Amino acid sequence: MIATAVETTTVGTPWINISIFGAFVAVTLIVVLRASRNNKTAADYYAAGRSFTGPQNGTAIAGDYLSAASFLGICGAIAINGYDGFLYSIGFLVAWLVALLLVAELMRNTGKFTMADVLSFRLAQRPVRVAAATTTLVVCFFYLLAQMAGAGGLVSLLLGINDRVGQSVVVAVVGALMIIYVLIGGMKGTTWVQIIKAALLIAGAFIMTVWVLAINGFNLSTLLGAAAETGGEAVLSPGLQYGLTDLSRLDFVSLALALVLGTAGLPHVLMRFYTVPTAREARRSVVWAIWLIGLFYLFTLVLGYGAGSLIGKEKILAAPGAVNSAAPLLAFELGGPVLLGVISAVAFATILAVVAGLTITAATSFAHDIYASVVKKGKPEPGKEIKVARITVVIIGIFAILGGIGVQGQNVAFLVALAFAVAASANLPTILYSLFWRRFTTRGALWSMYGGLGSAIILIAFSPVVSGAETSMIQGVDFHWFPLSNPGIISIPLGFLLGWLGTVTSRTLENPAIASEMDVRSLTGHGAEGATEH
Amino acid sequence: MSNDAHETGSTTDFEATERSESFQKLKRRHRGFVFPLAAAFLLWYFAYVLLADYAHEFMSTKVIGNINVGLLLGLGQFVTTFAITTWYVSYANRKLDPIAAQIRTDLEKTEAGR
Numbered sequence: 349m350i351a352t353a354v355e356t357t358t359v360g361t362p363w364i365n366i367s368i369f370g371a372f373v374a375v376t377l378i379v380v381l382r383a384s385r386n387n388k389t390a391a392d393y394y395a396a397g398r399s400f401t402g403p404q405n406g407t408a409i410a411g412d413y414l415s416a417a418s419f420l421g422i423c424g425a426i427a428i429n430g431y432d433g434f435l436y437s438i439g440f441l442v443a444w445l446v447a448l449l450l451v452a453e454l455m456r457n458t459g460k461f462t463m464a465d466v467l468s469f470r471l472a473q474r475p476v477r478v479a480a481a482t483t484t485l486v487v488c489f490f491y492l493l494a495q496m497a498g499a500g501g502l503v504s505l506l507l508g509i510n511d512r513v514g515q516s517v518v519v520a521v522v523g524a525l526m527i528i529y530v531l532i533g534g535m536k537g538t539t540w541v542q543i544i545k546a547a548l549l550i551a552g553a554f555i556m557t558v559w560v561l562a563i564n565g566f567n568l569s570t571l572l573g574a575a576a577e578t579g580g581e582a583v584l585s586p587g588l589q590y591g592l593t594d595l596s597r598l599d600f601v602s603l604a605l606a607l608v609l610g611t612a613g614l615p616h617v618l619m620r621f622y623t624v625p626t627a628r629e630a631r632r633s634v635v636w637a638i639w640l641i642g643l644f645y646l647f648t649l650v651l652g653y654g655a656g657s658l659i660g661k662e663k664i665l666a667a668p669g670a671v672n673s674a675a676p677l678l679a680f681e682l683g684g685p686v687l688l689g690v691i692s693a694v695a696f697a698t699i700l701a702v703v704a705g706l707t708i709t710a711a712t713s714f715a716h717d718i719y720a721s722v723v724k725k726g727k728p729e730p731g732k733e734i735k736v737a738r739i740t741v742v743i744i745g746i747f748a749i750l751g752g753i754g755v756q757g758q759n760v761a762f763l764v765a766l767a768f769a770v771a772a773s774a775n776l777p778t779i780l781y782s783l784f785w786r787r788f789t790t791r792g793a794l795w796s797m798y799g800g801l802g803s804a805i806i807l808i809a810f811s812p813v814v815s816g817a818e819t820s821m822i823q824g825v826d827f828h829w830f831p832l833s834n835p836g837i838i839s840i841p842l843g844f845l846l847g848w849l850g851t852v853t854s855r856t857l858e859n860p861a862i863a864s865e866m867d868v869r870s871l872t873g874h875g876a877e878g879a880t881e882h
Numbered sequence: 883m884s885n886d887a888h889e890t891g892s893t894t895d896f897e898a899t900e901r902s903e904s905f906q907k908l909k910r911r912h913r914g915f916v917f918p919l920a921a922a923f924l925l926w927y928f929a930y931v932l933l934a935d936y937a938h939e940f941m942s943t944k945v946i947g948n949i950n951v952g953l954l955l956g957l958g959q960f961v962t963t964f965a966i967t968t969w970y971v972s973y974a975n976r977k978l979d980p981i982a983a984q985i986r987t988d989l990e991k992t993e994a995g996r
Contacts, residue, residue: 431941431952435934438959442927445966449916569947576948585942586934586952597935604931608924631974638967642960784913865896871908872982874989 362507364689369696373525376544376697380529380537389880393534393734394461394712395622397880400539402629406636409620411542412705413440413611413637414549414644415491416498416672416698417764422645423678424671426652428661430575430583432590433652435600437645439607444641446612446776448634454783454870456621456630460877463618463775464717467782470862472790474722479797481717483774484615486801487767488710491616492703492744494763496523496752498672499699505669505676506692516753522696523749526703530711530741535623538704545701548694550640553647556675556691559682560654571650574657583656599832603765606836610768613775616709625879654678703748711740758821762813765834766804773800773839777847783870785851786863792851800843807835894993899985908981915973923966930955 387393400408418440425433459465464480496519503509503518529537564571576584590600611617621630655664655674658681667673679691715737720728728736777796781788808814813833816826869875899905934941934952941952 431934431956434953434956435931438927438930438956442923442959442963445923445963446920448967449920449970567947569949572948572953584948584950584953585938587938590935591938600935601931604928608927628979631971635967635971638963642964646960861897864900865894867909868896868899868905868985868989871905871912872985872989874986 361685361689364685365506365692368689368693372544372548372693372697376529376541379540379544380533383536383540384533387534387536390461390716390734391877391880392536393737394619394708394716396534396536396539398623398625398877399536399879400623400629402624402632403636404543405539405620405624405629405633407546407640408539408542408623409617409633409637410550410640410644411544411546411701412616412620413641414546414698415495415702415764416502416695417494418645419549419553419648419698420498420502420669420672420675420695421764422648423652423655424664424674425589426649427579427655427659427664427674427678428671429589430579430653430656431586432588434649435586435590435604436607437648439604440611441638441642441645443608443611444634444638446609447617448631448638450783451612451618451779452621452630452634453627455618455779456624456627457873457876458783458866458870459622461619461622461716462713463615463779464713464721467778467793468721469782470858470866471782471788471793473726476790476793477717477721479794480775480778481713483770483797483801484713484717485710486805487613487615487770487775488706488713490763490767490770491614492706492710492748493751493755494760494767495699495703495706496748497755497758497760497763499696499752500756501669501672502692502695502699505667505673506688506695510668512756515756519752519756520749522700522703523745523752526700526707526748527742527745529700529704530708530745531738535619535708538701538708539620539623541697541704542701545694545697546640548690549698550644550647552679552691552694553644553651556654556679556682556687557647557650560650560658560678563654563658568650571653571657575653577657578660579656583653595831598837599834602832602834602837605840606765606769606772606834609772609776609836609840611771613771613779614767615713615771615775616705619709619712620705627873627876651675651678658682707741707744707748710744711737714740760821762808762833766808769808769834769836769839770801770804772836773804773843774798775800776840777843781847781851782866786860786867787851787857788847789851789854789856789858791854792847792849795850796843796847799846800839803842804835804839807832807838811835894989899989902985904981905985908978908985911977911981915970915977919966919970923962926962927959930959 391397422433422437455466458469463484464477467480468476499519499522500515503515509515529541572584582588590596624630624633655678659677664674667677676688676691680688715733719736720733774797778793807830810828811830811833812828814820815822816828943951945951945954
């Protein structure tokens with residue numbers, strides 16, 4: 349069955365996949381329309397009126413965070429590379445402790461809508477806001493492009509559309525849907541899409557996990573044995589992907605740094621903390637997110653080894669979408685076309701929800717930080733700021749569609765890792781310094797943000813992912829001199845170092861009264877904006 | 883529409899609040915808890931990463947059936963993450979929130995009384 353499916357380069361029945369996805373779109377559109385009735389103020393549009401509860405927001409965070417890369421990508425990585433795929437998910441999970449312990453509550457107490465609100469609280473407003481908005485837009489852009497590229501690959505696998513034009517049309521439809529959600533629903537609508545998607549994704553993964561475990565007599569050791577029988581004993585131990593050379597080992601250390609330190613600096617994650625009324629709810633959000641994300645990654649461990657044993661490496665790699673096809677192929681093997689339809693719809697929903705979250709974050713940052721605070725010096729005409737945000741949503745949406753069509757067939761898998769590396773190098777140092785180091789200055793913030801951002805991008809531009817290797821983005825030329833594919837091991841320490849250096853060399857000190865204010869507010873929540881009343 | 887308290891000219895004396903004994907206690911308790919814990923989980927995570935990266939033989943030692951040291955340590959990362967989360971929440975609820983709420987109420991009273 350699978351063999352014939354692979355030959356026709358599609359699995360399952362496209363119309364089932366499309367109708368289930370259509371049902372998801374219909375349901376979420378109704379929810380978004382209902383949720384958008386109260387979108388009046390900036391706090392409504394950007395922060396959903398701060399009216400979500402911790403559990404709701406935690407589920408939405410899981411929906412935002414568990415992108416197609418973590419669902420399809422990690423299942424596939426475990427199916428193909430065994431243990432090394434599992435290493436990824438551990439980094440993605442442990443990273444949440446940084447957010448929980450050091451960032452979430454203090455950010456919620458100090459800021460209003462964006463990361464820049466916190467970073468510019470006691471430093472020079474305009475330059476710091478511009479820098480923070482720049483890093484926010486860059487991270488969102490890389491992440492967005494990775495998601496849209498993933499959409500193209502999924503289309504060919506799940507809908508049987510293999511020609512470029514057909515795929516481009518589907519990417520455009522996904523992008524247009526996303527624009528509608530964000531335009532109408534704002535943060536409230538986006539949040540509901542993410543909550544529904546997270547519930548579907550986790551439920552779907554749970555069913556498949558129980559199924560795979562049932563096949564193996566609910567014995568993890570039996571499952572591992574089955575995976576080792578098909579994929580070789582090596583899948584049970586680390587080393588298949590990263591253990592090949594000294595360089596690849598170092599590359600993994602570099603990646604691990606970016607994964608664990610990047611999450612707490614991802615702007616679309618940080619922005620979610622403003623959708624709850626208090627720091628206590630922000631804390632509950634992270635707790636819910638950690639449990640949901642952790643459970644989900646445990647499911648992917650079973651699913652990955654399940655796909656490895658039931659489908660096998662060769663068939664997965666031969667299918668369209670290669671590594672990403674492990675989870676859909678497993679769904680087809682277990683539950684036939686209907687389960688495949690559900691999982692495909694979930695995969696599309698995943699892309700839609702993550703892209704929506706990124707777009708509203710980027711639009712908020714542009715409208716609130718650049719337009720309202722810098723261009724209009726904090727005094728935009730009434731209602732104009734949200735208008736700018738909505739226009740930005742459309743522009744980013746069109747940009748995402750064009751980018752998604754443009755990168756088709758390109759190897760852009762590195763973009764998610766790069767987004768994490770930029771977040772860890774450019775955002776996290778400044779966030780931690782502003783929250784915990786009184787003496788931190790504007791110069792430190794600017795050096796750290798631009799230095800972290802610049803070094804991460806320069807290193808990746810001259811790395812083997814861009815040129816000089818078989819899998820490079822640009823073929824036929826070789827201008828690489830940085831040996832690793834992950835810049836984190838250099839750019840993250842550099843971001844921290846520059847923040848320190850810029851601060852200690854500053855001759856002007858920042859206002860100590862505002863530092864005290866930030867200190868008191870961040871820990872007590874005094875003056876933090878609560879839920880809006882309707 | 884200004885977004886910054888310090889631009890709206892807040893007259894509250896935050897420096898006095900910051901010097902107050904209860905705030906210093908809150909700050910000490912918060913940092914005294916989160917800093918060591920953050921250092922500990924990062925060390926444990928990187929120890930695990932380095933083992934997975936450089937000690938393949940050790941990690942592939944079988945423990946029960948096909949379950950090896952690597953898998954147990956990896957699942958251990960999940961367990962410690964869940965445990966630290968639960969521990970922090972209970973600590974914050976018991977030791978941090980009451981002081982923070984007290985300081986906030988006092989500040990609001992002073993501001994309302996002006």
